Amino acid sequence: MNVFVYGTLKPGESNYYLCENYVISAKQAIANGKLYHLPEDYPAMTPGDDQIQGYLLSFPDSQVLPILDDLEDYHPTRSISENLYYRQYIEVFEPSGVFLAWAWVYLMTPERVTQLSGIPQFNGCWTGDR
Numbered sequence: 001m002n003v004f005v006y007g008t009l010k011p012g013e014s015n016y017y018l019c020e021n022y023v024i025s026a027k028q029a030i031a032n033g034k035l036y037h038l039p040e041d042y043p044a045m046t047p048g049d050d051q052i053q054g055y056l057l058s059f060p061d062s063q064v065l066p067i068l069d070d071l072e073d074y075h076p077t078r079s080i081s082e083n084l085y086y087r088q089y090i091e092v093f094e095p096s097g098v099f100l101a102w103a104w105v106y107l108m109t110p111e112r113v114t115q116l117s118g119i120p121q122f123n124g125c126w127t128g129d130r
Contacts (some may be wrong), residue, residue: 001062004031004092006054006126007043011069011129018071019057022064029056029092029100033107035126036118043052043126044085044108044118055071055102056092065085072106080109 008015011026034048045052065087071076073084078088085106091104108118 001065002092002101003057003059003064003068004029004033004054004090004103004105005057006033006035006045006052006105008128009057009071010055015071018067019059019064022059023057024060025056025058027058027100028095029054030095030097030124031090031092031103031105033105034110035121035124036108036113037121037126038113038116038118040116041128043121044113044116045105046108046110046113050122051124053095056100058101066120068106071130081111084108084112091102 025092030051030053032049033045033052034050035052036044038044074087085108088107090105092100094100
């Protein structure tokens, strides 16, 4: 099972510890979207056409998903508008652009990003050391 991460869950960032004991591999990767920095000092990704830099985390099974869902305030039984993020299955690519895998990603709606005063990150890369 794969998850594309682009923010605090990346290796070396503040929330990676939540999943590092489950990770089989972590590969640098890109995915299509739009990236924002939120004033609360974490990122949001929305659907879009920019190249977002992150990592493809591979896990032996899906047992880590409830931990990640909780962090991202995502509950499958709620509507998208009731969640902070929602989980979607997307294509992930090597940095060279070659298809790598399908993976889960946590996205935010553009409306929620606007509501939270998200700042576009045109370089497609977010780090916690601002």
